[in-house]
Amino acid sequence: MAEISVSLQDGENKSFPLGTAVADVLKDLVSGKQRKQTVAVKCDGRLLDLSTPLAMDAVIEPVSVHSEAGLEILRHSTAHIMALAVKELFGDQVKVAIGPAIEDGFYYDFDREKPFSSEEFEQIEAKMAELANARLPFVRQEMPKEEAIRFFEQHGEIYKLELLREMEAETVSLYTHGGFVDLCRGPHVPDSSWIKVFKLLRVAGSYWRGDEKRQMLTRIYGTAFADKKELQQYLARLEEARKRDHRKLGKQLGLFTIQDQIGPGLILWQPRGALLRRLIEDYWKDEHYRNGYQLLYTPHIARQDLWKTSGHLDFYGENMYSAMEIDEVMYQLKPMNCPFHIGVYNADKHSYREFPIRWCELGTVYRYERTGALHGLMRVRGFTQDDAHIFCRPDQLEEEIFNIIDLNLHILKTFGFDQYDVYLSTRPEKYVGSDEHWQLSTQALKQALEKKGLAYQLDPGEGVFYGPKIDIKIKDQLGRSWQCSTIQVDFNLPERFQMNxxxxxxxxxxxxxxxxxxxxxxxxxxxxxxxxxxxxxxLWLAPEQARIMNITDDQGEYCEQVHARLRAMGVRIDKDVRNEKLNYKIREAQLMKVPYMLIVGEREKQEGTVTVRKRDGENLPAMTPEAFVDLVIEECGRRHV
Structure with a gap:
């Protein structure tokens, strides 16, 4: 019988009969404890099921169920078990769409006349547990595409048919567990007994393939882990995230509102939110001035021809709003600020002595986002970019990238973000410009990251159409990543706009x-x-730094006087002189997250002082209003986080 040679990375080669399943190979190559946690293997960059027969010599790498890749496999398999549970519970009244693993969990989309609700989770979870205990194997099968089409036609699975008919492959893979067959690349866990720790989380509406003109489906979200402790920790993080939801806090703290009458994705900043925004903008402008930038202001619309020249209509048109006719000329809302800054540049002649030219703008842009994708402040239709464009000579490029990275990390740290991931995004499928320019710009970004000693990950094909980019994703207190910063090198637009x-x-x-x-x-x-x-x-960012409050009406006038003095000295202070109990006033100030409460009783009135209470409940010694101003100035000067 023919044999093959298989080994672990840096391990000893062993011989096995041709066609030996991965699981049987692991019995000889991997210890019992590790083998029990191995959910799949990686071979030549591909993930393989444990049931896969090996047809040639191979070097394999066990994938633990606790690893990122292993958890993804576990969650994908759990999505399939959920789909089987739904089909067994609700039968032919449900059509299945797609069910992938996602970050921290999974989902499955279902077509059902009556949408699912969270009240049905207990029933579905119970059925999932029953199926998991049945140790149903996940069986992979490959078949000709036409045969698969006939199979799903017989079962009336219209969504699988649509996906199949668009595939170019002649052969497709299916997975079967119990009575459920799904179109899937895999891999999956060996059997359903691996699925022990899971939780259904929420339901949402989802248009088929993200198209608002297509069928509305019900998406059930869930998560799965390898052990209960990890699930409990995740659920605790979810609960904390709910408490921190910016939409809830934005309303509670009076920061912003979104009104249907105005339009979805359009933000109305309320006074406290507008003040917070002004504080951020002022800091941003000051830092840019210190770093050699000049401020620009540009219009919100431009002739459509501008966006043709820039390439945005060709590469970004689906994210732009419809054109409007003004004086028989077509105009469009701007999705980007860059062509306007080029317009400022081209208004004059320039010499090499002027470089680098650094221009910045808090420029409001407008981009079309599908209604289902809108999410509070995180995804909107009109927003203000903290934008800047630097024009430089080739010999200045590396130093300018260094300067941008330094300023970037300094500003992020000032706001309390010192944990982040860095990505280098390379040329996408659709792009403009020469191969030489792409190579030069990509190399410049790569060298800058390496010389700065910044660890980074490659993100292939995720650059913008005109150039590669560095993306910095910051991490918040809960360890969640948020895309914020981007640095892009562009040879294309200067060429298109004939900049010299x-x-x-x-x-x-x-x-x-x-x-x-x-x-x-x-x-x-x-x-x-x-x-x-x-x-x-x-304190330096708080829209309301302090709130002064009296104990009885006898101190009302003194409160008013101190409030006016502190306000005149620059403290962002409010007052509460209502005829209410002190504990009630303190509680309201705490709910509004006010850093300092200044309490005035008869003693403070007589001595010309205030008693200072911090929002965490700590009491400071009584002090004069002037001493409190000094405290505020010192704390804000440290940009205290």
Whole structure:
């Protein structure tokens, strides 16, 4: 009988009969404890089921169920078990769509006349547990595409048929467990007994394939883990995330509102939110001025031809709003600020001596987002980018990237973000520009990251159509990642807009353009800030730094006087002189996350002081209003987090 040679990475080769299943190979190569946790193997970059027969020599790597890849397999398999449970409970009245693993869990989309509700979770979970205990094997089968089409036609699974008919492959893979057959690449756990720790979380509406003109489906979200402790920790994080939800806190703290009458995805900043935004904008402008930037302001619309020249209509048109006719000329709302900054550049002639030119703008842009994708401040239709564009010579490119990274990390740290992941995104499928320029710009970003000593991950094909980019994803208090910062090197737009400068040789040369946003958008960044701090902002960012309150009406006039003095000295202070009990006033200030409460009784009135209480309940010694101002100035000067 023919034999094959199989080994672990850096392990000893062993011989096995041709066609030996992965699981049987592992019995000889892996210890019992590790083998019990191995849910699949990686071979030549592919993940394989344990039931896969090996047809050639191979080096395999066991995949633990506790690893990122192993959890994804477990969750994908749990989605299939959920689909089987739903089919067994509700029968032919339910059609299945797709059910992938996602970050931290899984979902499955179902077509049912009566949408599912969370009240049905207990019933579905009980059936899932029953199926898990039945140790149903996940069996992979490959069949010709036409045969698979006939199979799903017989079972009336219209969504699987649509996916199948669009596939170019002649052969497709199916997985069967129990009475459920799904179109799937796999891999999966060996059998359903691996699925022990899971929880259904919520339901949501989801249009088939994200198209609002298609059927509305019910999406059931869930999660699964390898042990109960991990699930309990995850559920605790979810509960904490619910408490920190920026939409809930935004309403509670009076920061922003979204009104149907105005339109979805359009933010109305309330006074406290507008003040928070102004504090961020002022800090941003000051830091940019210190770092050699000049401020620009540009319009919200432009002639449609501008977006044709820039390439946005060709590459970004589906995210732009419809054109409008003004004086028989077509205009469009801007999705980006960059062509306007180029317009400022092209208004004058430039010499090599002027470079680098650094221009920044808090520019409001408009992008079409599907209604189902909108989410509070995190995904909106009109938002303000903290945008900047640097025009430089080739010999200045690396240093400018260094400067941007330094400024970027400094600003993020000031706001309390010192944990982040860095990605280098390379050329996408659809792009413009020469291979030479793409190679030069990608290499410049790569070298800058390496010389700065920043660890990064490659993100192949995720660059923008005109250039590669560095993306920085910050991590909040709960360890969640948020895309904020981006740095992009662009040879394309300077060429399209015929940008030039006079070089040292007297000839005309094309500048290099760097696009960058440090916070991404103010809306999204403020949403992340709200959740990061759970609304309890550090003093320098707090819209209301202090609230003064009297114990009885006898101190009302003194309260008014101190309030006016502190306000005149720059403290962001409010007052509560209502005829209410002191504990009630303190409780209300705590709910509004006010950092300091200044309490005035008869003694404070007589001595010309205030008693200072922090929002965590700590009491400071009584002090004069001037001493409190000094405290505020010192704490804000430290940008205290």
């Amino acid at each position: 400068y006079t070089g040292v040789d007297g000839a005309e040369h094309q500048p290099i353009m760097i696009h960058r946003a440090l916070m991404g958008s103010l809306e999204r960044f403020i949403g992340v800030l709200i959740e990061h701090y759970a609304g309890a902002f550090p």
